[in-house]
Amino acid sequence: MQSVPASAGGLIRSTLLAAGGAGAILTFFWLPAEYGIDPTGVGALTGLTEMGEIKQQLEAEAEADAQAAAVAPPLPPPQTVAAAPEIIARLDRIDAQLAAISAVIGTRPSPEDTATVAPLAADPAPEDVAPASPDPIEAAVAEAVAPEWRDEVSYTLNPGEGIEVKLAMEAGQVALFYWTANGGAVNFDLHGDGGGQNLSYEQGRAVPEQTGELVAAFTGNHGWFWRNRSDAPVTVTLQTGGEYAQMKAP
Known part of the structure; x- marks a missing residue:
């Protein structure tokens, strides 16, 4: 480290160097990033000017919104809206599917019962096989996870x-x-x-x-x-x- 001479000239020279560095940071980086002001063009190359312009635009919009909210009349109290018939019907379908899930889960054999299950019959011929019906559990889960917007x-x-x-x-x-x-x-x-x-x-x-x-x-x-x-x-x-x-x- 180099010490600064304890003289009037040394102190003035150190002060001028510090002020020059602060001015460079202010001009090259801080003004473009905060206010979108780019007198040197460095902010445009680094993307800082665009960031500053976005900040200024959003701050102006937020200020305009706050002023509009201050003079806007109070909102009326919310009104109770009756549920639409299609919503009630959908809830009924979900209840029925949940009941089907409970029935399916309740009739599955426990591990202790598997030893007494009778052997399966021979596989039927391909032409005798009926098409598989949709799994009620999968159908109920698919509908239950769908977003419910209010x-x-x-x-x-x-x-x-x-x-x-x-x-x-x-x-x-x-x-x-x-x-x-x-x-x-x-x-x-x-x-x-x-x-x-x-x-x-x-x-x-x-x-x-x-x-x-x-x-x-x-x-x-x-x-x-x-x-x-x-x-x-x-x-x-x-x-x-x-x-x-x-x-x-x-």
């Missing part, structure tokens, strides 16, 4: 237009979701607010669709803000299920 909404966004949909959730609740731009692509911000807290879970640019789980970090409203940055209208469709009190949509 709510579904669709909105058509004109170029430059944005929209927000949120779920009222308690801390720790888990909601399932799937949204698609139906062949297009949108910018999105998955975030939450409530009780003086604000949190951005994920942001994206020009995304065609997304599916997953939303785990509420705190009690409040958690959901999505989409904006259409393309030159043509885009229809966004959202399906949700799982744990939440209600959907808050325009």
